[in-house]
Amino acid sequence: MTIYYVKRRRFNTKTATYIACWESGCHQSDFNWTREALYISPKGQFFIEGEGNAASKYAKSVGSNSWGAGTGFKLLSQEDAFEWLENKELLTEDIITKHFPSLCEDG
Numbered sequence: 001m002t003i004y005y006v007k008r009r010r011f012n013t014k015t016a017t018y019i020a021c022w023e024s025g026c027h028q029s030d031f032n033w034t035r036e037a038l039y040i041s042p043k044g045q046f047f048i049e050g051e052g053n054a055a056s057k058y059a060k061s062v063g064s065n066s067w068g069a070g071t072g073f074k075l076l077s078q079e080d081a082f083e084w085l086e087n088k089e090l091l092t093e094d095i096i097t098k099h100f101p102s103l104c105e106d107g
Helices: 078-087 093-099
Strands: 003-006 009-012 017-024 034-040 046-052 060-063 066-068 070-076
Touching: 003 070, 017 078, 017 093, 034 078, 046 078, 070 078, 078 093
Parallel strands: none
Antiparallel strands: 003 009, 017 034, 034 046, 046 070, 060 066
């Protein structure tokens, strides 16, 4: 369980609904390794919780020209969450039906 506070609002991965997870890099020991998980809060706010190693976008400075693993959190609009899922090739019919029925129409 991780709790984040943003603009006087609390986001908790334990009470939020997990939607999907994406990983890059072959192993967690890879310098480029990154993991991002998409959630939706009980009030309908989408967010990403991420982590990564020293060469990832989540890297944190650990001293003079040195980088280590880090974490991050980002709020997303419904459209941005849908786009993130599309870009990561994680969008499924089940996810669309549950979380994005208004954003997808029949062709």
